[in-house]
Amino acid sequence: MPSEGRAKKGEPRRGRRGVWAPHLTKISPQSPEDDDRKVRRREKNRVAAQRSRKKQTQKADKLHEEYECLEQENAVLRREIGKLTEELRHLSDALKEHEKMCPLLLCPVNFVSVPGPEPVAGCLPR
Numbered sequence: 698m699p700s701e702g703r704a705k706k707g708e709p710r711r712g713r714r715g716v717w718a719p720h721l722t723k724i725s726p727q728s729p730e731d732d733d734r735k736v737r738r739r740e741k742n743r744v745a746a747q748r749s750r751k752k753q754t755q756k757a758d759k760l761h762e763e764y765e766c767l768e769q770e771n772a773v774l775r776r777e778i779g780k781l782t783e784e785l786r787h788l789s790d791a792l793k794e795h796e797k798m799c800p801l802l803l804c805p806v807n808f809v810s811v812p813g814p815e816p817v818a819g820c821l822p823r
Contacts, residue, residue: 796802
């Protein structure tokens with residue numbers, strides 16, 4: 698918004714709050730050249746405003762598309778988390794059942810380090 702001292706030739710001057718203040722307005726006759734300039738300036742401003750609104754709309758559309766993609770990716774990841782959580786529960790249950798009957802865990806002699814095959818490998822099914 699132009700301040701009091703910046704009103705251009707032929708434009709009404711405005712007070713502090715942007716309200717037209719007739720006591721600040723200079724009355725001067727406008728020539729056809731001034732009218733043409735004003736029309737060209739308004740047209741240029743209208744085109745610039747349209748361009749700005751279009752750019753803003755395109756940016757909002759792009760952000761919305763990105764949001765939709767991220768929502769889909771988030772849903773896929775949440776399903777994967779659910780599957781992995783279920784697999785973890787299943788494997789934990791299987792390990793607890795195995796620990797109850799594992800000969801390597803039940804026999805105190807097997808806790809001595811002896812060179813040879815990996816102790817856990819003896820528990821795994823072949």
